[in-house]
Amino acid sequence: xxxxxxxxxxxxxxxxxEPRSHPWLQLACSWLLMALLLCAVTLSGCTSVLHVKAGSPxxxxxxxxxxxxxxxxxxxxxxxxxxxxxxxxxRMHWGLDLERYPTSKESAAxxxxxxxxxxxxxxxxxxxxxxxxxxxxxxxxxxxxSGSDGEAAVGLTLQVINIKTGRPEWLASGSRSGLGAxxxxxxxxxxxxxxxxxxxxx
Numbered sequence: 001x002x003x004x005x006x007x008x009x010x011x012x013x014x015x016x017x018e019p020r021s022h023p024w025l026q027l028a029c030s031w032l033l034m035a036l037l038l039c040a041v042t043l044s045g046c047t048s049v050l051h052v053k054a055g056s057p058x059x060x061x062x063x064x065x066x067x068x069x070x071x072x073x074x075x076x077x078x079x080x081x082x083x084x085x086x087x088x089x090x091r092m093h094w095g096l097d098l099e100r101y102p103t104s105k106e107s108a109a110x111x112x113x114x115x116x117x118x119x120x121x122x123x124x125x126x127x128x129x130x131x132x133x134x135x136x137x138x139x140x141x142x143x144x145x146s147g148s149d150g151e152a153a154v155g156l157t158l159q160v161i162n163i164k165t166g167r168p169e170w171l172a173s174g175s176r177s178g179l180g181a182x183x184x185x186x187x188x189x190x191x192x193x194x195x196x197x198x199x200x201x202x
Contacts, residue, residue, distance in 0.1 A: 050174040050194060057202035058160060058169060062132035064090075066098040067122045067161065070115045070138035075184070078142035082156060085189055086135060089196050098135060101125060126163045133169065134161040141175065142184050152184040153177040158195050170199055 066087050071079035083100075090096050101122035119136065126134050140155035153175070160170040172195040178187045 048174065048176040048191070048194075050191075050198075051172065052195070052198045053171040054198070054200050055169050057200040058133060060094060060096065060201050063130065064096050064098045065122075065126040065129070065131040065134045065163070066100045067126065067134040067136035068101060068115070068118050069136060070119070073139045073142045073155075075139075075142040078139045081142075081185065082137060082139050082188060082192070085185075085192050086137065086158065086196065089189070089193050090135065093193070093196050094199070094201055099129075099131070123161070123163070123166060131163045134163050135159070136161055142188065144184060145177070151177050151179060152182050152187045154184055154188045154191055156188065156191055156195070158192070160199065172198060 066083060069079040069083045069086075087098050087100070090098060102125060123134065135158070137156060137158040140157065142154050143152075144150050145153050154177075155173075155175040157173040158171070159168045161167070162169050174191050174195060176187050176191040
C-alpha cells in the first residue's frame with residue numbers, strides 16, 4: 001500500500017545509543033577519587049618550609065667534626081637526637097664520618113647550661129684537631145601541638161662551619177609538621193634528610 005511522504009516528520013541523522021555502564025570503569029573512577037581525596041588530606045595535614053643559603057661547594061676529602069646543637073625548644077634532649085640523626089644521615093648521603101665533640105663530666109651532669117660556652121669549647125677542640133668543617137645546628141621546635149589532632153611539629157637549623165674561620169659555609173633552616181599518626185622523630189628525620197641532600201659537595 002502506498003504511503004504519502006510527510007515532510008513534517010524528520011528522522012535523526014544518527015541513531016541514539018543508550019550509554020552502558022561498565023562496572024570496572026566505575027570502580028576505577030571510585031579508586032581515583034579516593035586517591036585524590038587522600039592526597040588532598042595528606043597535603044593539607046603536612047606542611048614543610050625550607051630555606052637554604054649555600055656558597056661554594058664543600059670538599060668531601062677533608063675531615064669533618066660534629067659540633068654541639070643548640071636547644072631552644074621544650075623537649076628534653078631534642079638537640080642530642082638531632083645531632084645523632086644528622087650525623088647518620090650525613091654518612092648515608094655523602095659518605096662522611098663525623099667525629100663527635102668530646103663531652104665533659106660537667107656537661108653530662110647538666111652543670112654547664114651555657115650553650116655558647118659549650119659550642120666555643122667544641123670549636124676550639126676541632127681547631128686543635130685540625131678539622132676542616134664542622135656540622136652544627138639548633139632545635140627550635142620538637143613537640144606535639146595541642147588539640148584534637150596532636151600533630152607533630154619540628155623546627156630545625158643546620159650549619160656547616162669553616163673550622164679555621166668559625167664562619168658558616170652553608171646554612172639551612174626549616175620547619176615541618178605532620179599528621180597525628182606521625183612522630184616528631186620521624187618528621188625531624190625527614191626534614192634533616194631534605195636539608196642534607198641540599199648540601200653542595202665537590
